[in-house]
Amino acid sequence: MLVSMAKVHVIGHRRQLDDVLTFLHQRQALHLIDVTDDADVRLPPLRADQDQVREIEELRYLKARIDAVLGLVPQPPPPDRGPDATGADDLDVLRAQLEEVGPRLEELVRRRDDLTNELDVLPRYLSSLRGLMPLVPEMTDFTGYDTTALLVDSRSAEVLGELNVSLAGILGANFEVISDHVGPDTIGAVLVFPKGRAAEIRSLLGREQLTQVRLPVRFRGMPFREAISAMERRLTELPGEIEVTDAEIDEVVRPLGYWSACRAHLVDRLDQLDAVAHLGATLHTFVISGWVPESELASLPDDLVREIGPEVVVEQPPVAETDQPPVLMRNPAPARPFQFLVGLLGLPKYGTIDPTRLMALFLPFFFGIMLGDVAYGVLLLVLSYLGHRAVRDRSAVGRDLTIVLMMSAGWATLWGIVYGEFFGDLGHRLWGWEPIWINREEAIEPLLVFALAIGAAHVVLGLVLGGVQAIRARNRHVLSERVAMLVSLIGLFLIVGVAADALPSGVVPPAAAAVAVGLAVLIALGGPMGALLGPLELIGTVGNVLSYLRLAAIGLASVYLARVANELGAAAPLAFGIIVAALFHALNLALGAFSPTIQSLRLHYVEFFDKFHETGGEAFRPFGADDAASDRNVR
Numbered sequence: 001m002l003v004s005m006a007k008v009h010v011i012g013h014r015r016q017l018d019d020v021l022t023f024l025h026q027r028q029a030l031h032l033i034d035v036t037d038d039a040d041v042r043l044p045p046l047r048a049d050q051d052q053v054r055e056i057e058e059l060r061y062l063k064a065r066i067d068a069v070l071g072l073v074p075q076p077p078p079p080d081r082g083p084d085a086t087g088a089d090d091l092d093v094l095r096a097q098l099e100e101v102g103p104r105l106e107e108l109v110r111r112r113d114d115l116t117n118e119l120d121v122l123p124r125y126l127s128s129l130r131g132l133m134p135l136v137p138e139m140t141d142f143t144g145y146d147t148t149a150l151l152v153d154s155r156s157a158e159v160l161g162e163l164n165v166s167l168a169g170i171l172g173a174n175f176e177v178i179s180d181h182v183g184p185d186t187i188g189a190v191l192v193f194p195k196g197r198a199a200e201i202r203s204l205l206g207r208e209q210l211t212q213v214r215l216p217v218r219f220r221g222m223p224f225r226e227a228i229s230a231m232e233r234r235l236t237e238l239p240g241e242i243e244v245t246d247a248e249i250d251e252v253v254r255p256l257g258y259w260s261a262c263r264a265h266l267v268d269r270l271d272q273l274d275a276v277a278h279l280g281a282t283l284h285t286f287v288i289s290g291w292v293p294e295s296e297l298a299s300l301p302d303d304l305v306r307e308i309g310p311e312v313v314v315e316q317p318p319v320a321e322t323d324q325p326p327v328l329m330r331n332p333a334p335a336r337p338f339q340f341l342v343g344l345l346g347l348p349k350y351g352t353i354d355p356t357r358l359m360a361l362f363l364p365f366f367f368g369i370m371l372g373d374v375a376y377g378v379l380l381l382v383l384s385y386l387g388h389r390a391v392r393d394r395s396a397v398g399r400d401l402t403i404v405l406m407m408s409a410g411w412a413t414l415w416g417i418v419y420g421e422f423f424g425d426l427g428h429r430l431w432g433w434e435p436i437w438i439n440r441e442e443a444i445e446p447l448l449v450f451a452l453a454i455g456a457a458h459v460v461l462g463l464v465l466g467g468v469q470a471i472r473a474r475n476r477h478v479l480s481e482r483v484a485m486l487v488s489l490i491g492l493f494l495i496v497g498v499a500a501d502a503l504p505s506g507v508v509p510p511a512a513a514a515v516a517v518g519l520a521v522l523i524a525l526g527g528p529m530g531a532l533l534g535p536l537e538l539i540g541t542v543g544n545v546l547s548y549l550r551l552a553a554i555g556l557a558s559v560y561l562a563r564v565a566n567e568l569g570a571a572a573p574l575a576f577g578i579i580v581a582a583l584f585h586a587l588n589l590a591l592g593a594f595s596p597t598i599q600s601l602r603l604h605y606v607e608f609f610d611k612f613h614e615t616g617g618e619a620f621r622p623f624g625a626d627d628a629a630s631d632r633n634v635r
Contacts, residue, residue, distance in 0.1 A: 002354045005325035005620075006297045007033075009041065010288040010304070012312040017279075017286050021272040023307050025624035029300070030290040031326045032623050035280035038289045040317045043280030056273050062094060063266045066259050069102045094262045105252050112245045118216070119238045125216065126231050146198055150189040150210050152179075157187055159208065166204055171197060268624070275623060290623070291325050325350045327617035334407075335360035337400035345605060346615030353469055355604075355613050362458065362608075363404070363600045368411025369454075370554040370596035372440070373421040373562065376589050377413030384409055408597070423585055424562025429570075440559050447552045455548025456493060458603070459541065460486065462611030469612050481525055481537075482611075488518030488538050489545075544607040550599050561588045 008030070012020055024030050035045050152159060160179055167175050171193060179189035193201050218234075219227045280287040292300060301314040319325070327347045329339050331354070338360040348354055371377065384405035391398030420428065420435030427433035438446055463482050470479035491514030497503035498511070522534035565588065569581025 001329070001331060001357070002348065002350060002352075003328040003330050003620075004294045005031075005291045005328070005350065006294045007040075007317055007319050007323065007325070008290060008292055008297070008300070009315040009317060010290075010312065011315065012286060012308070014281065014284055014286055016308055016312060017276075018272070019308050020286075020288070020304070020312060021275060023304065024288070025268060025272055025275075027300075027303070028622045028624040029292050029296045030288070030623045031292070031620050032275060032278050033289040033291065034278045035287065035289060038280075039320060039322070041280045041287050041289055043282060043287055046276050046279040046281035046286060052273055052276065056270065058091075059266050059270050059273075062091065062098070063263060063270070065098050065102065066094075066263045066266075069098065069105055070259060070263075091262070094259065097259070101252060105249065108245060108249045108252065112242060112249065115238055115242045115245060119235070119242070121216070122231050122235055122238075125219075126228060126235075145192050146195040147193075148191050148201065148205070150191060150205075152187045152189060152210065154181070154185050154187055159210065160187070160189060163191075163204075163208060163210070166208070167191075167193070167201075170200055170204065271624060291620070293328060293620075324618060326620035328620035329354055329356060331356045331360075337403040338363065340397060340400045341404070341601065345609065345613070347617035347619055349614040349616045351472065352614045353465055353612055355609060358461075358608075359604055360407075363604060364408040364411045366454075366551060366600040366603060367408035367596045368413075368415040369451075369551050370599065371408075371412035371558060371592045372415035372419045372555055373423065373558070373592070374413055374416035374427070375421075375423045375585075376558075376592050377409050377411075377416050379589060380412065380593055381406055381409035405593070405597075408600075412592075421559065421562070424559055424566055426562075426566050429566065440555060441563070444552075444556070447555070448549060451548050451551040452545065454551060455545040455607070456489070458548065458608055459544050459611065460489065462608045463489070463541075466612035469614070477525060480521060484518040484521035484525070485538065485541055486518075487514050488522070489541065491515035491518065492542065547607050548603060550603070554595055554599055558588055558592050561591070 010020060010024070010030075035041050035043060160177065164177055167177070174194060176192040177189055178192070179187055181187055191201070219230055278289075280289070297316065304312045304314060327350050329342075329347070331339060335357045339356050341363075342348070342354070342356050342359060368377075371380075384402050388399065388402035388406065391402060416422065418435065418437045419440055420433050421440070422433060425441070440447055463486050467479055467482040467486070470476075470482060491511040494503060494507050494511035495515070498505055498508050519534060519538060522537055523530040524534075526533040526537075562585065565581045565584030568584065569577040571577065572580055
């Protein structure tokens with residue numbers, strides 16, 4: 001449900017402003033209104049003075065510097081001092097520490113990154129050089145010559161022949177190219193050439209786009225054998241150097257829990273200074289305008305007087321029609337995870353109906369009707385529970401979705417008992433398990449009628465809620481539309497009942513009259529285009545009801561796929577049959593988790609919500625709460 005909001009003005013002397021802002025920031029119950037957006041406050045906005053501007057700039061610089069330095073370390077230290085203990089003297093200490101410790105920490109982290117990168121790349125160099133080693137002994141008699149190593153894709157082996165021709169044109173016979181396969185798809189080549197011609201050779205290789213094996217800087221100029229030995233020694237040294245560097249970083253970072261506490265103080269103080277621009281003020285007084293939950297209204301004035309003094313006054317001005325209170329959604333624990341799904345379309349407008357509890361009731365119910373298998377339901381319940389344990393502390397969205405899936409899996413298990421399904425018809429094959437109600441494979445017509453009945457009830461409920469909301473908003477036009485649509489639908493339902501021999505034929509005349517009257521009202525309400533829009537709207541609503549046939553269709557698809565899995569498993573040899581059946585059932589379970597969820601959401605978003613759900617609400621964001629806390633309030 002949506003929490004009722006009250007508009008308040010907090011009025012006090014300018015000398016008390018900082019204390020009031022600190023109190024409200026810690027209270028986290030007031031949603032600020034910009035003074036220029038509040039017609040009840042005819043005061044100019046309060047401008048920050050020069051001292052406050054300088055303080056804002058300094059605090060933002062310090063916060064950015066702390067973020068930059070602490071962002072270098074994988075695990076910033078926890079705060080070891082409360083934010084309330086941080087004052088101007090502490091900020092001076094913080095500034096000095098940033099100047100002293102920051103460069104040292106940056107240097108250590110950069111060194112560790114270099115060592116880690118070296119540890120990653122050296123094995124690749126060693127692999128290439130070891131592949132070239134069989135070619136190296138042939139070079140032992142060369143003096144006054146330089147070498148370079150190349151790696152060529154086997155499919156481009158002809159490039160070595162072209163290289164020989166180009167080298168002959170530059171060096172005559174004064175060079176050697178030694179090549180051989182160093183891998184299944186790679187040819188290694190060692191090029192020997194006079195040291196004085198290195199620049200020409202590099203230019204030629206660049207034009208030919210040949211890949212040279214370039215050693216790290218510390219190993220360049222070494223003979224291949226010596227470079228390999230040096231790299232192997234370096235690989236044994238690197239873990240120790242990384243460990244020493246980590247210890248040095250830890251020694252620098254460990255005392256910096258103070259920084260985290262200072263950062264929390266900086267954020268709080270910046271929030272308060274930024275809030276100044278939203279306030280109204282005269283030379284001696286200030287006015288803070290905002291929204292609070294009505295449950296906070298009774299205690300807020302007394303708490304302000306107790307903490308600040310009797311000079312601070314809380315007024316409750318009347319709420320104008322143009323005011324748009326923020327939206328705070330609070331629902332019982334079982335329904336709370338569904339607030340996220342409702343919010344995907346946008347928050348409901350303040351004063352309208354919160355559909356969260358209705359979605360919590362119907363969405364798992366629809367899911368269960370579609371999946372409806374004991375084995376699938378239990379498996380999905382176990383998987384969603386394991387997923388919930390894995391993500392509940394890391395992602396609020398993941399926590400909510402896994403709870404929704406667990407509830408849906410529970411309904412799928414219950415409907416599986418009703419349908420008598422355990423991996424499709426496997427329960428019947430093994431234990432003679434019979435359905436409590438119907439066998440979905442055989443009783444297709446009752447299943448379709450059941451789906452249509454649910455659709456009719458759900459759509460009618462949406463229209464009724466739309467009418468209730470129109471009464472609240474005193475919107476006669478919308479109310480007339482909803483009533484006319486309900487009358488038309490009831491008439492159509494009665495006619496369908498007569499056609500199905502469920503009602504006597506004497507019902508037809510009043511039912512037809514109801515359809516005619518409802519349609520006439522819809523046409524009249526549609527204005528100049530009513531003759532077209534009225535019938536289309538009625539047809540669209542009937543189409544909404546027919547859309548609930550997917551409750552039966554998705555379920556039947558799952559039943560038939562499970563039957564195919566069982567028949568294939570029974571037709572194959574035992575071990576192979578179990579594997580085949582397990583694969584098909586796994587596929588069916590994956591589809592059973594995905595498709596019913598999507599279709600249940602669609603039935604709510606398209607067929608149900610559009611009858612009454614109005615979006616456009618602004619989330620309640622209390623002054624002093626971070627975004628995550630505000631999101632939790634909405635959820």
